[in-house]
Amino acid sequence: MDTCCATPATPVNTDTDTRELALWWRDRNLQISMLAGLFLVLSIATSWFFAGNILGTLGAWISLLLGAGQFVPEALTKLASKKIGISVLMTLSAIGAVLLGMVEEAAGLAFLYSVAEALEHRAMTGARHSLRSLLDLLPTNATRIGQDGKDTQIDVSEILPGDRLRVHAGERIPTDAIVHEGTSRLDVSAVTGESIPVNVQPGDTVYAGSINQSGVLHIHATAPGSRNSLTAVVELVEKLKTSKVTARESQTVSPAHSCLVCSSSPRALGISVPITVISGIGAVSKKGIVFTSGSAFEEIGSINHIAFDKTGTLTNNQPVVVEILTDPSYTEAQILALAARLETHSHHPIARAIATAVAPDDATSDATVLDAAPSAEPHAPAIHDAPVVHDAREVPGAGMEGTVDGQRIAVGNSRWLAPQQFASRVAELEDAGATIVVVARNNETIGAIVVRDELRPEAARAVAELNAAGIGTTMLTGDNLATARTLANHAAITDVQAQLKPKEKAAAVQRLSTTKQVAMIGDGINDAPRISSGTCRNRDGSPRL
16 A cells, blocks of 8 residues: 555654744734824823823824834835835824924824834735745654664754665655665655656655655765755745835935925825735735735736746646547446556555546446446456455555456556557657556556646636737746646647756746746745746636736
C-alpha cells in the first residue's frame, strides 16, 4: 500500500514569523486608533454639554497624540529622506489646525487617518504572514548519515553541503540535494506547481520542501539547511514586497500641490485616499481577489498584460482520465476497471483519477463492466464478478502490481511497462504533455490510460475576453514544456514559459514589467515571488476576470 499519507517523522517549522495573525480587537495599532476615537468622542461630548470645560480640551489633546502617533513617525522618516507622502500632508494639516486653535478638528483628522494606517498595517502584516508560511514546508529536523553509517537526528540549520541525509516516506526534503541512493516519487506541487508527483532516482536533483511519497532516499545536500531554494524564495518575496497600501509615493506630489492640499480640504482628501483603497480591496476580496498593495489597486486600471500560473489557475489541478487505449480483445470499461482495482490501493493523484473514473454502477457491480467481453479470443480470459486483489504492492517510481482474479496485473508508466502495440500513440500523447498509465496482464500489454490535468471550463473564454480587450497573456509554469504548450494552445495563449524555478518565474514577471503593466494571477505559495513582482493575484486560483 502507498505510504504517501504516512505521518511525517519530523515536524514543520513553527517560527514566530508564521504564527497566526492576531484577532482584530487584539491588534495594537487598531487598539490605539480606537482609544483615540474614544477620547475624541468624550471630548466632543464634554464640549457639547459643558462648554469651556478643561476636560474637553484635554480629551482632544490625548486623542490627537494617540492618533498622530500612528503616522507622524512615518512622516518624519519621509522628510528625512526628502520625500513627501500622504502622511506628511496629514501631519502638516494637523499642525496647521492646532496653530489655528482647532484641536478637536486636528484630533478628528488624526483619528480617521490613524484608522486607515492601522488597517493598512494589518493588511500588509497578513500578506507577509501568508508568504512567510513558505517556511512551513521545511522540517525542523533531518536524519544525517554518519561516516559509520549510523543515523543522527540534527537540526535542519546544521545541514552543510556534502552531508549525507536519509529521507523516509512521508517526510519532506530538508534542503536542496542530489539523490544518491533509492527511488521514489516526490510531491513537488507546493514548490514548483506541478500537479503530478515526479519520479526520482540516483542522480536526480531534489528541492527543499518536496514530500517524499514512497521509498527511502539517501541524498547528498547541495545547499545549507538554512539557505536553500525555499528560503531564497522567502527572501526574494521580502525584497519585492516594499510598496505600501496607501497612496503612491509622492515624489509625484510637488510642494505647490502640497500647499494646495493643506490649505483646501486636507481631511477629506487625506482620508479619502486610504479609505477608498481599503474599501475597494475589501470589496474585491469577497470575490477571491487579493491585491498585494494599495498602489497595485490604483494601477490595475492600466494593466495591459497578465501572466498566468498554469496549475490550479488555468487548470483544475486535478488529473482526470481523458482517453483509454485498448487491445481489440478488451473494452475501455474492462481496462479501466482492471486498473482501478489496483489503483484503489494507492494514494497517488493518478491512481485516484483512475479509481474515480469508474462509473458508480460499475464500482458496485463489476459484472456489468467486466463480464461483457467483446471478443471470445483465447488470450482474453473472462473476468469474474467483483475480482479480489491479492499481493498488491507499489513499485516506487513505476506503478502498482498485484493478482486480480488469479491473473497478474500491472499498471505503471511507459518506462516500466512497454507500451508494445500502443508505442507510437503513447509517444505522441506524452509529447503532448499527457501522463500515460500502461495496463499489462500476465506480462502482456492490453491497454493504456491517458490522464491529464485539464483546463478549467472558463479558462479559454476568460483569455479570449482579455485578448479581445487588447490585454496580452503569458503562461508561467514549472511543468514540462510539452504539457504547457498543449494547454496554452487550448487556451489561446501564445507566450509560454515552462520548466521555471520560483526565482526564474519572478524574473520573468520582472522582465515583462519593464515594457508592460503586468498583473500576475496564481494560486499556490510557489507563486509568491512572481505575485510580489506583479500587481495582483487571485486567491483561490479561479480566473474571475
